[in-house]
Amino acid sequence: MPFGFIKDISLKGSCLVAGLDIGSTKVCAVIGEVIYPERGWQGNPGSAKAGAINVIGSGTVVSNGIKKGVITNMEGIVEAVREAVREAERSAGAVVKNINAGITGGHIGCLASHGVIAIKDREIKAREIESVLEAARAVAIPFDREILHVIPVDYTVDGQRGISNPRGMIGIRLETDVQIITGAAGIVKTLARSCQKAGIEISEIVLNPLASADALLTTDEKERGVAVFDIGGGTTDMAMFRDGALCHSGVITLGGSNFTNDIAIGLRIPSNEAEAVKIKYGCTMLSHADAGGTAEIGPAANSRSIPRSYIAEILQPRAEELLQLLREQLISANLHKDMNAGIVLTGGGALMKGMDAMAENILELPVRIGSPGQDGLLDEKLCNPEFSTCIGLMGYGTREHLRGFSADGRGMMQNIRVRISDLARIFRH
Ligand SMILES: Nc1ncnc2c1ncn2[C@@H]1O[C@H](COP(=O)(O)OP(=O)(O)OP(=O)(O)O)[C@@H](O)[C@H]1O
Numbered sequence: 001m002p003f004g005f006i007k008d009i010s011l012k013g014s015c016l017v018a019g020l021d022i023g024s025t026k027v028c029a030v031i032g033e034v035i036y037p038e039r040g041w042q043g044n045p046g047s048a049k050a051g052a053i054n055v056i057g058s059g060t061v062v063s064n065g066i067k068k069g070v071i072t073n074m075e076g077i078v079e080a081v082r083e084a085v086r087e088a089e090r091s092a093g094a095v096v097k098n099i100n101a102g103i104t105g106g107h108i109g110c111l112a113s114h115g116v117i118a119i120k121d122r123e124i125k126a127r128e129i130e131s132v133l134e135a136a137r138a139v140a141i142p143f144d145r146e147i148l149h150v151i152p153v154d155y156t157v158d159g160q161r162g163i164s165n166p167r168g169m170i171g172i173r174l175e176t177d178v179q180i181i182t183g184a185a186g187i188v189k190t191l192a193r194s195c196q197k198a199g200i201e202i203s204e205i206v207l208n209p210l211a212s213a214d215a216l217l218t219t220d221e222k223e224r225g226v227a228v229f230d231i232g233g234g235t236t237d238m239a240m241f242r243d244g245a246l247c248h249s250g251v252i253t254l255g256g257s258n259f260t261n262d263i264a265i266g267l268r269i270p271s272n273e274a275e276a277v278k279i280k281y282g283c284t285m286l287s288h289a290d291a292g293g294t295a296e297i298g299p300a301a302n303s304r305s306i307p308r309s310y311i312a313e314i315l316q317p318r319a320e321e322l323l324q325l326l327r328e329q330l331i332s333a334n335l336h337k338d339m340n341a342g343i344v345l346t347g348g349g350a351l352m353k354g355m356d357a358m359a360e361n362i363l364e365l366p367v368r369i370g371s372p373g374q375d376g377l378l379d380e381k382l383c384n385p386e387f388s389t390c391i392g393l394m395g396y397g398t399r400e401h402l403r404g405f406s407a408d409g410r411g412m413m414q415n416i417r418v419r420i421s422d423l424a425r426i427f428r429h
């Protein structure tokens with residue numbers, strides 16, 4: 001069944017959805033129950049009642065075998081996926097058949113494209129929208145790349161630009177601007193195969209920052225211009241929105257593990273101790289560090305005391321490097337001046353003390369830390385920036401599905417077929 005739905009949606013007032021985030025630090029699975037509208041329901045799909053998702057189970061295990069978004073030990077990942085999904089199923093009391101899986105890494109690419117078609121019967125229906133998106137995706141992609149997403153930015157009907165949903169409009173020429181997101185074919189297939197080996201079928205492979213954005217951003221922020229930066233363990237994932245639509249995305253292969261390595265080298269301690277020191281005492285700004293305070297380093301029986309300012313001195317240059325790279329991304333994509341709603345920092349790395357204040361200084365934009373569950377429907381342990389991606393993956397596509405359901409459902413079913421045929425191709429090769 002499409003979109004990670006694992007119950008019969010036609011008879012019940014609810015259905016289940018599931019997301020799987022295979023991160024560099026943790027592998028996490030979440031299962032949620034969608035508050036499903038009645039048949040014939042014509043309400044707003046964005047309303048709290050329709051499409052709200054109640055998380056009913058989750059499972060998190062330590063990730064062993066993924067570096068900077070790329071699988072380096074497939075057996076380790078298969079085991080971790082199996083374990084995380086099993087734990088989520090146990091707590092939910094349900095069985096996962098399909099899941100939305102996330103992807104990231106330096107191999108991810110993003111390009112803009114344009115599609116044009118003539119409208120046969122003058123009226124734009126789901127079929128015409130699908131055709132114009134197919135026309136836009138017909139660009140030369142190297143054989144070693146897979147298309148992950150074709151995301152409409154806007155539509156133009158008979159020269160009138162800036163249309164977000166042309167369905168039902170009358171015209172003779174339909175155009176669209178899209179963002180095409182691609183990944184290295186081998187890496188995408190290895191991810192799909194790992195899930196298959198763990199006994200999980202993927203509904204959709206979703207770019208991680210799109211999922212994080214789904215979990216965190218409001219429609220108003222997307223309209224005004226906003227960027228979400230997800231600072232994970234191995235990568236920092238970006239998605240920028242303007243005029244309500246995605247306008248740029250990317251991945252930087254720098255994340256929390258670089259900070260940990262810097263501490264391990266700077267203080268000459270093992271990585272696991274460096275990680276603990278970072279979580280307990282880490283601060284990215286010397287001016288924010290507890291100047292007079294000390295930090296206990298090493299095992300309790302044999303610990304030594306160092307000034308906390310030493311740790312900030314190690315972390316500050318790395319944080320500056322990361323934030324400068326993010327600033328360069330905004331400027332080179334010509335988006336810095338358009339981010340009127342500012343920046344949302346998320347991922348575990350956003351929890352480091354001083355990160356938000358430093359981001360405001362370097363990016364010269366308002367910054368907030370984004371945690372999922374602002375609607376109050378989430379278990380407290382998941383209301384943490386580390387789970388933004390997984391929560392977003394779980395619900396990804398649900399609103400579109402509901403929109404299709406509330407109208408005639410046909411458009412959505414056709415989209416689903418396109419997506420399933422894409423996935424079938426990935427599994428075949
Ligand atoms: N309180 C904290 N202070 C500093 N860093 C933290 C804190 N909590 C978590 N982190 C860091 O966040 C990182 C993990 O974040 P997250 O769980 O979002 O990564 P991931 O999704 O597994 O990795 P990736 O997205 O790169 O694949 C680790 O480097 C961890 O050290």
Ligand SMILES: [Mg+2]
Binds near residue numbers: 021024208232233389
């Ligand atoms: Mg992540």
